[in-house]
């Protein structure tokens with residue numbers, strides 16, 4: 001075939017993205033056997049495939065350029081981000097990403113390395129699940145910070161550029177009334193675990209809209225790697241109800257709905273429809289709510305937790321991990337756990353995570369004090385809560401009902417010289433707390449002044465929990481904490497930091513992250529067949545994590561285990577959850593293990609049962625059988 005002069009020119013030097021597109025069109029037009037149908041009026045490509053099989057076929061795949069009618073015809077609805085892109089926009093998105101990578105690799109921040117690792121791992125994930133998870137399981141300490149916090153935050157922020165092959169399902173406000181049929185577009189007949197987000201509060205990075213799907217994918221990577229949930233039975237979900245992120249609303253390359261978030265009843269009806277659809281198709285699925293803004297996190301938890309197998313990781317998983325760490329901090333002082341109710345705790349941040357921790361810590365104190373009404377009441381006075389408007393007191397106008405139980409009484413405050421809105425440094429100075437815990441999403445909030453005040457803590461071993469994610473949002477770094485407050489502190493952060501060299505020893509940097517609990521909560525719920533996820537099951541998980549640490553480790557300031565043992569920890573946590581579900585008569589059994597069989601298991605047998613049901617990344621022998 002003779003090439004036209006314009007085609008010859010383009011083939012030699014495609015310099016702009018439009019020229020590249022034109023080149024592809026010309027090539028496609030010149031070879032009709034290739035079904036690349038970008039030109040109007042060209043012959044349709046006949047496919048004998050549907051659904052994901054098309055998206056995974058490089059010849060037929062158009063990714064986000066599949067039109068809405070094509071998505072319906074080909075069972076693709078829900079398998080792609082909602083925004084339809086033109087081929088030109090697709091190429092622009094790709095080129096922007098490619099160029100940014102080139103520039104960053106030359107003179108950008110070190111984040112580029114992490115993102116490059118993520119890309120390589122992601123490509124492996126796309127072509128060989130078993131190998132991908134084997135790499136993760138065997139190198140979890142090194143790669144959890146890539147597939148999970150903190151790099152996953154960067155991935156979400158850059159998702160428009162990084163998006164290649166879709167993973168998981170997208171339900172959007174435009175799909176109302178369709179979700180019950182859309183769930184059948186997912187190829188797996190069995191789904192054990194869904195992690196769902198609406199992208200409204202991704203880590204401490206705010207509203208990232210549809211790009212938040214990355215966090216659901218990252219959490220499920222840990223479900224597979226740490227809990228041994230079969231990767232064929234996990235489903236990341238993004239519910240795209242719009243975004244209030246003005247930058248994304250204006251970005252022509254954004255992949256989600258470009259309208260403001262639904263609110264009120266409209267919002268709830270979308271989430272209701274999603275829950276009904278997934279539980280209709282997969283009645284035994286477990287749904288983990290992730291990174292919903294606190295405005296909805298509590299309401300949705302209350303709405304669903306008694307009827308569905310669901311939990312909110314930021315509220316409940318975080319609470320359990322914090323409790324385990326707080327108990328560890330008591331033991332690190334050489335005191336018994338029973339002394340926990342005497343700890344004075346300042347919490348910075350009263351959102352979904354902060355309030356979750358406060359409620360759980362108060363209940364734990366009350367239990368240690370005999371679980372009476374008055375114990376519960378007196379435990380309240382161990383907490384001082386500081387949010388964006390300062391110390392929360394009963395005189396706060398329009399106080400958030402979730403924070404109300406922790407609002408300080410004005411009378412008590414007068415004695416302490418504090419008032420409504422006192423700033424964090426003042427509160428720390430006056431209270432002299434044993435623990436300073438941050439879930440504020442404000443990087444550097446534990447400033448020099450705050451840490452200087454904390455030096456006057458009445459504890460022999462003050463504890464700092466800078467739990468906000470990702471790394472840049474940590475309330476302080478371990479270097480700042482050890483150098484200002486002293487070598488004797490206990491330190492934990494939500495994102496990983498290296499240990500600190502103190503000259504005469506090591507300042508341990510513990511990772512206080514809900515990853516130590518959510519995989520075990522999910523696995524234990526699955527293997528017990530619990531109808532719902534009770535407070536008792538969550539408490540059992542937290543206690544098992546706390547008990548995992550040995551005295552000598554804790555006395556050395558190591559209050560959380562090494563992530564390299566996360567599979568073992570998860571197995572133990574899951575077994576504790578199974579046993580509690582059985583004890584509370586919530587367990588309905590799993591496969592051949594009916595509730596009576598579960599009840600007969602000893603603690604050791606429960607652990608063995610869990611271990612036996614964890615998926616290992618090993619190749620099976622593959623055989624062909626005609627359908």
Ligand SMILES: NC(=O)c1ccc[n+]([C@@H]2O[C@H](COP(=O)([O-])OP(=O)(O)OC[C@H]3O[C@@H](n4cnc5c(N)ncnc54)[C@H](O)[C@@H]3O)[C@@H](O)[C@H]2O)c1
Nearest residue numbers: 203204294349350351352353387388440468469494513514
């Ligand atoms: N380590 C973990 O396992 C873990 C788990 C969940 C959440 N987190 C992190 O916690 C952070 C908060 O999450 P969330 O869901 O509660 O968010 P949120 O937006 O619901 O709450 C943030 C809270 O911080 C308060 N705040 C803001 N500025 C402040 C300031 N200057 N001083 C004191 N308080 C301030 C806000 O008033 C609000 O109460 C995020 O960074 C998230 O990544 C960590």
Ligand SMILES: O=C(O)C[C@H](O)C(=O)O
Nearest residue numbers: 149203291314469513514
């Ligand atoms: O995702 C994490 O690393 C922890 C937590 O769920 C968060 O929202 O920060």
Ligand SMILES: [Mg+2]
Nearest residue numbers: 203290291314
């Ligand atoms: Mg989260």
